[in-house]
Amino acid sequence: MPKERILIYSSLLTIALAGAGFYAFKQFSDSRLSEDEVARIGNSVITADQLKAYMGQRSSASNALDIKKQLLQEMIEREALIATAIDEGYEQDPAVVRALENALIARFRERQLNPAIERIRVSEDQVSRYYQDNIARYTTPAQKRAAIIKFELADNALAAESKRVGELAHRVQKLALSQPEAVRGFGSLAAQYSGDQGSRYVGGDIGWHAEQSQSLDPALAAALSGITKPGEISAPINGRDGLYLLKLMDIRGERITPLESVASNIRIQLLQRMRMEHGADWLKATVASVKPAVVNESVLSQMVVVRDEEVAAVRPPELPQ
16 A cells, blocks of 8 residues: 555545544533523523523624524623622622612512502692692782883982982982873983982883782882872882882783693692602501511710821821822
């Protein structure tokens, strides 16, 4: 037999033996897994259903063998990381324990509390009753729109200065009374004479105010209550920081916002309140179902927590470099 043929046969025999050995090993390896298992790493098993579920979470997954192998490898790597982390004791790490506790609480609330909260409904009668019980909240009181001219006068002003300002106020009052009715507020007289910077360039207009408005000088509020005809101008008024002329520009009566305009907002408010109350009752019942809470008042009163900034304040200075 030629030497070259001997070498070829020898190589083919070696390959066949190796292939047979690999096949026997593969059969032995696969035989260790049940029909629903696709992989095992350490003490963890990955089942076909788990792999299918994982593939279902991936939009790029397909039934191609290489894709299935890739995703299976990802699951194997995950299981390896988890197993190693547990071996290293990370499951006892306070941050990990806290995260697990939070996840447990969240799932417990999701399964036990949330369905009950979702079933809460607000009836039309409840909305109507709330509206009637809180009608003041939906009522805008009668208001008057006014304009002013302010004449600066200090409390300790001399008699001569007080007399001068008073005479000026009366002269401007006469000018205002002679203005056409179409003039808005005091018109240009406000810009010429008023010391109130917020209103002087809009004819003295100070907007709408209810009876006894808290935002007005008390003397102005009282005078506003006493005039009832739009266009009416008061005599000079002694305010806290000067003399005033007051003109009534317009009047509007009390207004009640109708129920249909606020019903949706009321329903939302009631729903939120009812859900919060139900959640508080549920939590109280959950605590009571476990065991009574016992508080050590002595330890609690003596306990001191040092904040980070306090630690920094008492920390000794660093040594020079």
